[in-house]
Amino acid sequence: xxxxxxxxxxxxxxxxxxxxxxxxxxxxxxxxxxxxxxxxxxxxxxxxxxxxxxxxxxxxxxxxxxxxxxxxxxxxxxxxxxxxxxxxxxxxxxxxxxxxxxxxxxxxxxxxxxxxxxxxxxxxxxxxxxxxxxxxxxxxxxxxxxxxxxxxxxxxxxxxxxxxxxxxxxxxxxxxxxxxxxxxxxxxxxxxxxxxxxxxxxxxxxxxxxxxxxxxxxxxxxxxxxxxxxxxxxxxxxxxxxxxxxxxxxxxxxxxxxxxxxxxxxxxxxxxxxxxxxxxxxxxxxxxxxxxxxxxxxxxxxxxxxxxxxxxxxxxxxxxxxxxxxxxxxxxxxxxxxxxxxxxxxxxxxxxxxxxxxxxxxxxxxxxxxxxxxxxxxxxxxxxxxxxxxxxxxxxxxxxxxxxxxxxxxxxxxxxxxxxxxxxxxxxxxxxxxxxxxxxxxxxxxxxxxxxxxxxxxxxxxxxxxxxxxxxxxxxxxxxxxxxxxxxxxxx
Numbered sequence: 001x002x003x004x005x006x007x008x009x010x011x012x013x014x015x016x017x018x019x020x021x022x023x024x025x026x027x028x029x030x031x032x033x034x035x036x037x038x039x040x041x042x043x044x045x046x047x048x049x050x051x052x053x054x055x056x057x058x059x060x061x062x063x064x065x066x067x068x069x070x071x072x073x074x075x076x077x078x079x080x081x082x083x084x085x086x087x088x089x090x091x092x093x094x095x096x097x098x099x100x101x102x103x104x105x106x107x108x109x110x111x112x113x114x115x116x117x118x119x120x121x122x123x124x125x126x127x128x129x130x131x132x133x134x135x136x137x138x139x140x141x142x143x144x145x146x147x148x149x150x151x152x153x154x155x156x157x158x159x160x161x162x163x164x165x166x167x168x169x170x171x172x173x174x175x176x177x178x179x180x181x182x183x184x185x186x187x188x189x190x191x192x193x194x195x196x197x198x199x200x201x202x203x204x205x206x207x208x209x210x211x212x213x214x215x216x217x218x219x220x221x222x223x224x225x226x227x228x229x230x231x232x233x234x235x236x237x238x239x240x241x242x243x244x245x246x247x248x249x250x251x252x253x254x255x256x257x258x259x260x261x262x263x264x265x266x267x268x269x270x271x272x273x274x275x276x277x278x279x280x281x282x283x284x285x286x287x288x289x290x291x292x293x294x295x296x297x298x299x300x301x302x303x304x305x306x307x308x309x310x311x312x313x314x315x316x317x318x319x320x321x322x323x324x325x326x327x328x329x330x331x332x333x334x335x336x337x338x339x340x341x342x343x344x345x346x347x348x349x350x351x352x353x354x355x356x357x358x359x360x361x362x363x364x365x366x367x368x369x370x371x372x373x374x375x376x377x378x379x380x381x382x383x384x385x386x387x388x389x390x391x392x393x394x395x396x397x398x399x400x401x402x403x404x405x406x407x408x409x410x411x412x413x414x415x416x417x418x419x420x421x422x423x424x425x426x427x428x429x430x431x432x433x434x435x436x437x438x439x440x441x442x443x444x445x446x447x448x449x450x451x452x453x454x455x456x457x458x459x460x461x462x463x464x465x466x467x468x469x470x471x472x473x474x475x476x477x478x479x480x481x482x483x484x485x486x487x488x489x490x491x492x
Contacts, residue, residue, distance in 0.1 A: 002049045002062055003133035005042030011188055012038060014214040018185050018247075020222050028185055033225035037243050038186050041135065044089050044098060054082050066099035066286070067130035069110050070278075070350045076339045079103075079282075083289040092294025093242040093435065095287070095442050096183035101136040101191055103286050105129060107279030110349040114273055118262045125210060125260070129189075137187035139178040139249050140195040142205070162192065162251050163204040164264070171257040172264070174207060178249045182438075185220050185245045187213060192249070195274055195444075198267035206270040208263035209256045217254035220247040226431045234390040237422055239431035246434075278351035284361050285352045287443065288335050291364040295328045298371045301423050305378055308411040308419060320374055327367060334360040355456040362449045368439040376427045383424040386417055 009029045018025040020033055028034040048054045054065050056078070065082030068075060086099050109126035112119040129136060142161040162176035184190050193208035211218065226243045230236040263270045274280045302321060303312075311317045338352035338360070345351050386406070392398040406413035426432050443449055 001131055001133055002055060002064065003045055004049060005044075005046040008042050008045045008135065008188075009038060012186070014212070016185075016214040017219040018222060019219060020225060025222075031228075033222070033228040034185060034245065036227055036240050037245060040090065040094070040241050041098070041186055044086065045133075047089055048086070048098075051085065054085060061131075063130040064098070064102070064133055066102050067106050067126070069106060070342075071348055072350060073339060073342050076342050076350060076352060080285070080289060080335065080339060083286045084293065087290040087293035090242055091297040092290045092292070093238060093297075094183070094244045095290065095438055096137060096244055097290070098135050100283060100286050100290075101138045102129060102134070103282040104138070104274070104279045105136065105191065107282035107351070108273055108277050111277040111346050113346075114269070114277055115262055116266075116269070118264070121259055122262055125262070132188075134188045135183075135186070136189050136191055136210075137181055137184035138191040138193070139181040139184065140191075140193045141179050142194075142196065143177045143179055143248070159205075161205050162207070162249070164207050165204075165253070168255075171255055172207065172209075172261065174209070174251045174254050174256060176251055178251070180246055181220060181249050182246045182442075183244045184213065184249065185222060185247055189213060190249065193263070193273075194267075194270040196448075197271050200267055202267055203265045206263060206265055206267040207256075207261070208270055208273070209261050211254070211256060211260060215254055217252045219250045219252070221250060222247045224430075226429070226434070229430070232390045234418070235421060236425050236429060236431065237418070238425040239429055243431060278345050278349060281351040281354055281357055284443065285335075285338060285357050288331070288338070288357060288360040288364065291368065291439070292328065292331050292335060294368075295324075295331065295371055298375055298426070299324055299328060301419070301426070302375050302378055304419055305375075305382075305423060308408065308416060309382075310408070310410055317378075320378070324371060324374060327371075331360060331363060331367075334363065355453075355458075358449070358452040358456055361443050362453055365440055365443060365446070365449060369436060372427055372432075372436060375423060379420070379423050379427065382420055383428060386420055 012029040013027055016028070018028055025031050025034070029038050048064060055062050056065055056068050057063075065079060066086075068079055070076045070079060083099055086097060090097060105122075105126055108114070109122055112123045115122050128134070160177045162174055162178040164172045165175045166173040178192055181190060189210055189212050191208075191210045194206065198206050213220070223246045225245065226236070226239040230240050233240045263273060299321070302324065306312050306317055306321065334356055338356045341353040341356060342350050343353055387398075387402065392402055403413045406416060408416065411419070424432075426435065
């Protein structure tokens with residue numbers, strides 16, 4: 001089944017508990033902090049239904065493309081093409097879009113045997129997701145306040161991390177906090193797990209489960225929204241459409257039935273289900289493709305700005321644009337390489353090349369800020385000599401003056417205002433600050449990314465090159481004269 005946009009919006013009116021500060025949101029589909037973001041996702045659902053390249057048919061049923069389990073290189077190409085098209089709808093600005101977490105679960109479901117007694121649960125959940133065309137968010141990191149275990153070993157102090165506090169015949173009770181649930185306020189369901197390694201003794205925290213967003217006892221605490229701080233779309237065209245929201249999850253003795261549990265009391269397996277299945281590869285390949293789409297968006301803004309200001313023939317400007325275009329092409333090559341060097345997994349499935357995927361992930365984290373810095377430099381002070389907001393167009397005299405004084409030979413005043421507002425919303429607004437922070441940390445801290453790349457590197461091959469070279473250089477045999485000198489030295 002392929003869900004429509006209206007079906008998606010209707011699903012948001014389910015009584016979920018969402019807070020902005022101490023304000024309880026009654027309907028996220030209508031609230032002025034979330035409604036346009038929800039509308040953007042609804043539009044993506046409708047576009048997905050209308051594009052045959054964004055779905056596949058299996059046993060007579062039609063499913064979203066990102067639920068496709070890859071068995072061939074062509075299947076990998078199909079998934080990548082779908083990710084690219086979906087990213088183009090939001091210009092790569094919505095990091096946890098429909099195809100992100102769903103790709104993780106698809107990868108896991110290719111190897112249900114990994115889940116031991118919960119193998120049937122993961123298979124059934126995968127079928128549920130694709131049958132209902134679910135928008136799935138996730139929260140897989142413990143709160144920062146829980147990362148000093150010695151502090152929480154003191155009397156009468158319990159860890160705030162989400163954990164099992166009771167077991168029943170029909171399920172478990174969880175309590176605590178989980179972060180960071182990007183997109184969860186606008187999602188249908190949430191996957192809760194552990195991507196960071198757990199200590200062996202942290203069995204209570206080693207719980208992986210899923211739940212609907214309106215589950216009793218679950219509340220989502222939103223960070224400051226950006227959408228409702230703007231008077232008009234003209235003034236912040238990105239903030240008002242693509243704020244996917246971030247929130248922390250608070251579990252107040254939430255009941256999770258056994259059929260929604262996937263890992264329990266197994267700290268090692270809690271993380272292994274991501275790394276030892278194609279899950280991490282599928283999900284983060286989507287991130288690679290999304291970032292490439294975003295860089296293309298930045299390049300388009302940069303070129304249009306240069307053209308509007310009649311600067312395209314200046315050598316240093318052409319050098320800047322050319323260097324950025326070359327870097328974007330490098331990421332494109334890393335993405336293509338992941339398909340061409342695709343790897344076999346268990347049960348006859350294929351995944352993208354792990355080493356190239358992690359390299360591209362690390363590259364993206366390190367280079368996004370450089371693209372933004374170059375775009376900011378090209379903009380210069382241009383963002384500060386424009387009217388405060390769109391209200392000037394409501395005054396005929398002011399509108400006429402604006403058109404007269406702000407029009408340039410290459411672009412009229414209104415188009416120039418729209419272009420600069422787009423750029424400023426990506427480099428200078430609060431939305432822009434969140435985008436910069438997100439791209440630096442969405443895949444984990446730099447040490448975590450380095451750890452992935454270290455794990456996947458072929459160190460034996462590298463070491464073999466050096467060992468072979470060393471073995472080809474025999475240690476010189478001392479001459480008779482040299483030996484007598486050594487002997488006399490030893491005697492002294």
